[in-house]
Amino acid sequence: MTARHPAGRRLRVAVDVAGADLGPAPVVAGALAAAATVDVTLVGPRALVRPLLPAGAPPPGVRLVDAPDVVGMADEPVAATYAKRRSSLLVAAGEVAAGRADAMVTPGNTGAAVLAAAVRLGRVPGVTNPALATVLPVPGAGPTVLLDIGATATAVPEWLVEFAVLGAEYARCRLGLERPRIGLLSNGHESVKGGPVRRDAHLLLAAMPGYVGQIEAYDVLGGRVDVAVTDGFTGDVALKMYERTLDATVGLALDAVRAFSPIGALARERQRRVTRAVRSGLAAEAGGALLGVRGVCVICHGTAQAADVEASVGIAAECVRSGLVGRVEAAFAASSRRRRVVRPARVDH
Amino acid sequence: MTARHPAGRRLRVAVDVAGADLGPAPVVAGALAAAATVDVTLVGPRALVRPLLPAGAPPPGVRLVDAPDVVGMADEPVAATYAKRRSSLLVAAGEVAAGRADAMVTPGNTGAAVLAAAVRLGRVPGVTNPALATVLPVPGAGPTVLLDIGATATAVPEWLVEFAVLGAEYARCRLGLERPRIGLLSNGHESVKGGPVRRDAHLLLAAMPGYVGQIEAYDVLGGRVDVAVTDGFTGDVALKMYERTLDATVGLALDAVRAFSPIGALARERQRRVTRAVRSGLAAEAGGALLGVRGVCVICHGTAQAADVEASVGIAAECVRSGLVGRVEAAFAASSRRRRVVRPARVDH
Known part of the structure; x- marks a missing residue:
């Protein structure tokens, strides 16, 4: 094509x-x-x-x-x-x-x-500031847009609101969603969670169509939101933790598969299959869009x-x-x- | 015992x-x-x-x-x-x-x-503030202490230095290390990375024995440090991202194993073995110590x-x-x- x-x-x-x-x-x-x-x-x-x-x-x-x-x-x-x-x-x-x-x-x-x-x-x-967005696949649910993953390390509440608007448009374009569900990445679901920046952003976002509230990092891969909004520092940490954990887990799963597989071509084929299944099921997109x-x-x-x-x-x-x-x-x-x-x-x- | x-x-x-x-x-x-x-x-x-x-x-x-x-x-x-x-x-x-x-x-x-x-x-x-520390296993290397994972969401440079001292003692007690290597979790290795809080903490930490510099989230599971220091908000996000990715990856690996296993007891045994290998190799400790x-x-x-x-x-x-x-x-x-x-x-x- x-x-x-x-x-x-x-x-x-x-x-x-x-x-x-x-x-x-x-x-x-x-x-x-x-x-x-x-x-x-x-x-x-x-x-x-x-x-x-x-x-x-x-x-x-x-x-x-x-x-x-x-x-x-x-x-x-x-x-x-x-x-x-x-x-x-x-x-x-x-x-x-x-x-x-x-x-x-x-x-x-x-x-x-x-x-x-x-x-x-x-x-x-x-x-005010551009944001970098990636798409993470979620097993058993639609993928999640995560932003900012590193364009703007500092955040004030209004910028997080801007990121939410940017992320929603990205989800509309890339995921074909009319009304994406948007979450503000925080350290808990309750509105008392987060510091003053998240709490103020939460209040501002309340008026935004599709906003579901503060979310935890669990929810980024949980099928609960289509867009997870955070500052570029936290997004960088979240994405790299994700990528490294994925790599480490695949490595250990392969060791376990090897332990009960016959030696040779069949074992290698099984390992390829596990790697492919896990990576295609979870790897973040190769490129982030600067919004x-x-x-x-x-x-x-x-x-x-x-x-x-x-x-x-x-x-x-x-x-x-x-x-x-x-x-x-x-x-x-x-x-x-x-x-x-x-x-x-x-x-x- | x-x-x-x-x-x-x-x-x-x-x-x-x-x-x-x-x-x-x-x-x-x-x-x-x-x-x-x-x-x-x-x-x-x-x-x-x-x-x-x-x-x-x-x-x-x-x-x-x-x-x-x-x-x-x-x-x-x-x-x-x-x-x-x-x-x-x-x-x-x-x-x-x-x-x-x-x-x-x-x-x-x-x-x-x-x-x-x-x-x-x-x-x-x-x-000034207590910190909550967990121990994460690292495949192929010694485990890493990660703190703060949620006791103190706000951070100033001096508190991060305190967390580094707390984490070092925890690594000495729990991991038996005499001189643990300490990293400051940031969005890059260069000293220009991080915002003013990380950069100031980095300058203060330079005098600390075992301090290796700013690290990325990759390094938390990378065998490069024994202690990864951050604020409780970022630590909460990092740990939950880690736990959720681990769960999701294990789930996909099991699906892949099932796809080439015979039905029945042998398949279940293989799945148990993969789950056990990955979880025992990567799961964070069940409890965090409040330091x-x-x-x-x-x-x-x-x-x-x-x-x-x-x-x-x-x-x-x-x-x-x-x-x-x-x-x-x-x-x-x-x-x-x-x-x-x-x-x-x-x-x-």
Whole structure:
């Protein structure tokens, strides 16, 4: 299937192929695989990318845009963004801003990616801070959108309300839900739980359609909500705890399967089956969508493999086709009319 | 084996048998099982407890102390503590304070349990807030102490430093480590990560023996640290995310095992084996130790089964035998001499 823009032409996705933990090779491989369904713009240092292309040149449907500067994982985002004006991140975001691409995908430094997207694409009016959202599958129930998973580490109640609006639109676009159920991630269900930031956010959210109240981390995978809202610090901890626990559990389950399996091909097949069942049943999506900027930006793991990059391009394409950005703009245009000010509780990790 | 006090007599543990989610029956059953190795004091409404005892009376090694008030899970901790002066929580803590028990165990309302212990036992001089610590097994490496998992939801940098001292002593007592490696749970390894609270705590912790720096949630199960330090809000989210992911993964692994197993007894045996391997390899300890109060207090899940209560009594016994409270007092007496004041960054969830 070829992913098409609502206007009928093939989608164009700019892929930042520099700055990933594993180097450009798997990113380029994933982007080339994705070129089967969308037009791809590879963004990175030309000299680094060319040798990775078949016959040393971009195949049909693939463009190469030179971006000589690379932002590394250890770079401080703000300093790097201002010092490296021709970084693959800023150039990729610039492709989207200039209308030469419909979306960008990056496995680079998250903080710098958020900044590049905010600077080049701009924020949606009414959005103070962008949020990064992922989709977690839930066994026996529909998946859950978790946000923010790392775009904005600090939170005040109003920002959490903005994240709830962003998450609801993401659930509408990605999960096809008309009225997603929204929970505020806290340390208990009672309204006395959480500190002043959660309690104030809880009061503000009470007016939001679909808001079910404060939830516990259990509920993120519990089928009780479609959207779990938190600040980027807590979301980062929750997601990484989830991913690491999943890995560790799969490892132990495999050991147990091995213990009662015959040696050889059958044992390996059984282990593959367990791994596949658990990972496909629980692994978070390969890429998170950056919400609240005026363009589609998907950020994937710094250690993304080719398949993860390809999947992230697919997520970006879905965001474009479902009109995510326009829906977010419309939601904030509507909600700004009922905005009110609260006391300045603030969570600063 | 009979658990003995360093002084040579059998240990005495007060068990709060009221206020658990599943009612008093599993708690009493677990406490009676624990009475094989320690002397047990059952604390709760007499009329509720008596019918659960064999022959309607406490067997040898078991006392029953009446506490007519029950603090429920939905009760607001401060209000309940002041209104219910004869609650099983305050009476159990009072048994320890009066020297009639060496430790207390409760599956009740965590906030009220923390308050009851702080009020009746007092805090260790130098400790601003108690912290609740659990032990997580790590496949292929030594276990990790995670704290705070819910005693103190708000954090300032100095409190996180206190938690690090508490966690280090807990690791010494429970894991037998002389110089535990301590990490500060954050959203990245770099010192620019975290907000002002983590960054200030990071600077303060730099002087602490064994401190390895800021860690990510991955590292909590990564064998990189022995103690992971965080505030009670983040710790609650991390632990519950962990527990729920573990449950979900085991469920999916079992489905996969079932798919290639013959029907019947052999399939059930294989499923049991996978469940046991994964749970024993990864499940958090049944009870968390409340650190920073002048007595041993172990708080277990509100949904604790009899075996969890019995295991929690075992944890309490280990804390007493290893001289946890005295070691914490000595650590704070030493650290208070090098304390200094920082700017008042504060995290308020």
